[in-house]
């Protein structure tokens with residue numbers, strides 16, 4: 410069964426077409442990069458998947474639930490890390506996570522068990538008593554990923570999660586999230602940074618609102634560095 414299905418999705422901001430007939434299906438246990446240059450439509454697609462935006466053109470399904478017809482069930486199967494940081498810096502790591510767990514209807518021992526498991530997955534347990542403000546950018550991001558996992562989602566969406574991080578933190582987060590895919594989660598990771606993608610990852614290349622390619626990274630690269638294939642695909646096409 411398709412874990413994340415996007416079928417013929419179109420979205421316009423007034424006269425500007427941000428997404429134009431976008432379709433792809435993704436399976437569990439995979440890391441899939443949504444790769445596109447600035448303005449490709451990545452954030453618009455994420456906003457549609459999280460229902461910050463809605464469209465009547467096309468359909469999105471998550472873990473078998475249609476986002477339009479069964480939004481609660483669909484959204485409950487998804488964990489999201491937005492591009493902008495969304496932590497309360499004056500609360501500790503655990504307090505931030507407990508607050509989010511409560512929003513998801515988890516409390517008491519059940520919440521604590523989920524919080525501990527999520528912290529362990531991101532190697533953040535020993536930082537749990539620290540205020541978010543005391544953490545560096547990389548650890549704040551890990552905490553946001555831990556938070557997105559508390560309700561045990563099927564799909565983890567991350568919108569350019571390494572923006573603003575130093576090289577070491579970027580590499581650590583990218584590696585952690587690849588490990589999550591190995592545990593059976595579908596990870597859908599928007600980026601314009603080709604070096605975050607491994608040969609064995611799936612890639613959806615988005616440009617000017619259209620899917621240019623959907624395949625394993627090594628197939629898209631076709632024996633060249635992926636960055637060369639990406640530049641060749643996305644250059645030489647006029648802006649809308």
Ligand SMILES: Nc1ncnc2c1ncn2[C@@H]1O[C@H](COP(=O)(O)OP(=O)(O)OP(=O)(O)O)[C@@H](O)[C@H]1O
Pocket residue numbers: 422425426427445446447448449450451452453454601
């Ligand atoms: N609120 C808006 N009003 C009008 N046009 C918009 C709006 N938001 C985005 N767009 C346009 O829609 C297109 C897709 O933008 P989007 O932000 O989804 O791309 P992106 O791939 O996420 O880019 P970035 O990497 O820069 O965030 C762009 O042409 C952008 O200018």
